[in-house]
Amino acid sequence: MPPQIVRLVLLTIVIVCLYFTARHFFVPQSFGKYGHYRGAAIEEIRAREPLWAGRKECETCHSEVVEKLAKADHQGISCETCHSPARGHVEDPDVVKLPKMNAAMCARCHEASPSRPKWLHQITVADHYPGSCTECHTPHQPKL
Amino acid sequence: MSENFAQRSAVKSQGPGFAGASPYRVKNMTRRSVLRNLAGIAGGILAMPAAQVCKAAVQNGLASSNAPAGYDPTRHKWLMALDVDRCIGCGMCVEACQKENGVPQDCFRTWIERYVIKKPGPESGNARGETVVDSPDGGKEGFPALPVPKAEVLKSFFVPKLCNLCDHSPCTQVCPVGATFDAPDGAVLVDKNYCIGCGFCIQACPYGCRFFNPVTHTADKCTLCYHRITRGLKPACVEICPSQARIFGDLKHPVADDPLQRFIANNKVEKLKESLGTGPQVAYAGLDEVVR
Numbered sequence: 001m002p003p004q005i006v007r008l009v010l011l012t013i014v015i016v017c018l019y020f021t022a023r024h025f026f027v028p029q030s031f032g033k034y035g036h037y038r039g040a041a042i043e044e045i046r047a048r049e050p051l052w053a054g055r056k057e058c059e060t061c062h063s064e065v066v067e068k069l070a071k072a073d074h075q076g077i078s079c080e081t082c083h084s085p086a087r088g089h090v091e092d093p094d095v096v097k098l099p100k101m102n103a104a105m106c107a108r109c110h111e112a113s114p115s116r117p118k119w120l121h122q123i124t125v126a127d128h129y130p131g132s133c134t135e136c137h138t139p140h141q142p143k144l
Numbered sequence: 145m146s147e148n149f150a151q152r153s154a155v156k157s158q159g160p161g162f163a164g165a166s167p168y169r170v171k172n173m174t175r176r177s178v179l180r181n182l183a184g185i186a187g188g189i190l191a192m193p194a195a196q197v198c199k200a201a202v203q204n205g206l207a208s209s210n211a212p213a214g215y216d217p218t219r220h221k222w223l224m225a226l227d228v229d230r231c232i233g234c235g236m237c238v239e240a241c242q243k244e245n246g247v248p249q250d251c252f253r254t255w256i257e258r259y260v261i262k263k264p265g266p267e268s269g270n271a272r273g274e275t276v277v278d279s280p281d282g283g284k285e286g287f288p289a290l291p292v293p294k295a296e297v298l299k300s301f302f303v304p305k306l307c308n309l310c311d312h313s314p315c316t317q318v319c320p321v322g323a324t325f326d327a328p329d330g331a332v333l334v335d336k337n338y339c340i341g342c343g344f345c346i347q348a349c350p351y352g353c354r355f356f357n358p359v360t361h362t363a364d365k366c367t368l369c370y371h372r373i374t375r376g377l378k379p380a381c382v383e384i385c386p387s388q389a390r391i392f393g394d395l396k397h398p399v400a401d402d403p404l405q406r407f408i409a410n411n412k413v414e415k416l417k418e419s420l421g422t423g424p425q426v427a428y429a430g431l432d433e434v435v436r
Contacts (some may be wrong), residue, residue, distance in 0.1 A: 031322075034328050069304075
């Protein structure tokens with residue numbers, strides 16, 4: 001075989017070997033575990049800590065409020081929907097306090113709109129009553 | 145040149161070790177070359193643990209994880225369903241999603257659209273008039289007054305939107321680096337460490353569910369709150385929705401009287417843009433024909 005061909009073949013073999021060596025080092029171990037992607041990415045994506053604590057966490061301390069709510073029209077609503085994210089409060093209940101309800105929160109759902117479904121109790125806030133919602137309604141038992 | 149080469153070979157093959165011309169003799173084999181090859185193989189074997197250490201170091205440099213162990217994605221199948229008749233357009237879900245996932249301003253993993261169908265014009269011969277769709281700030285702050293006079297409105301309703309969890313997702317098919325994928329549990333996820341931010345997937349999604357995250361410079365989308373659902377919590381939007389317009393569950397592990405199974409069994413559910421062949425999974429009930 002002519003030497004230039006031999007050199008060419010050797011060079012090709014070296015390049016192919018280098019490719020496989022580099023591939024061995026750079027392709028992540030978990031690649032192809034579930035499909036054509038890095039399986040470890042699933043673990044990385046789920047590593048973050050949740051912010052909203054969930055109703056079950058609230059129930060561990062405030063079971064009497066949750067029970068009261070369960071009998072009222074607002075039974076399906078999560079505590080944090082009105083009281084904002086509770087993660088900090090769950091971890092350190094004495095330091096982190098959650099805000100109480102305010103009238104803007106009531107209007108956000110109950111202000112009348114033709115787009116809103118008919119089953120929802122709606123009011124035109126401007127015509128309804130000039131004072132505060134909580135003068136007549138308690139959010140945990142909203143019916144008068 | 146070639147003559148020289150042939151001569152050299154000839155000289156080598158006549159070395160002292162190969163005096164008797166056996167038919168099995170290997171050309172050019174000498175004691176020295178055999179020992180050299182054996183030493184090379186032994187060296188290679190000895191170097192393998194070191195190579196493994198190097199490989200681990202390289203890959204740790206590329207990415208690392210601190211997730212709690214014990215989640216097997218092949219043993220779950222997550223799905224969300226939406227009840228259009230229950231959505232009141234308060235925008236709490238959009239806000240909850242943005243807070244939970246640190247979604248930048250003006251980007252949305254989920255959003256609410258308001259559909260307003262006008263009455264048909266006089267003698268137009270149509271059953272309904274023009275459709276106006278708006279979603280100011282994704283509906284995050286609720287919705288302002290209707291964009292058309294109240295007297296002209298035939299019908300109006302809200303539709304929550306999110307990733308449709310396609311079975312044949314076009315967004316994952318166009319990714320040039322394998323950074324976005326359909327997880328075995330139904331979620332369509334983005335590997336932020338491998339995404340190069342080319343934006344192909346953002347263009348490929350026919351539902352407009354992906355966006356370019358200006359902070360991480362990668363594609364971003366709804367993960368079904370993957371960090372929550374794998375810890376036994378509901379996605380933030382489902383947790384916070386005050387009217388149960390969003391129903392979430394695990395099809396492989398239904399709870400007693402499973403709300404998702406019950407919802408899909410008792411309603412005529414539809415998928416968005418099914419004709420595109422993307423195999424969307426997110427089920428909508430009460431969908432009007434104008435919704436896309």
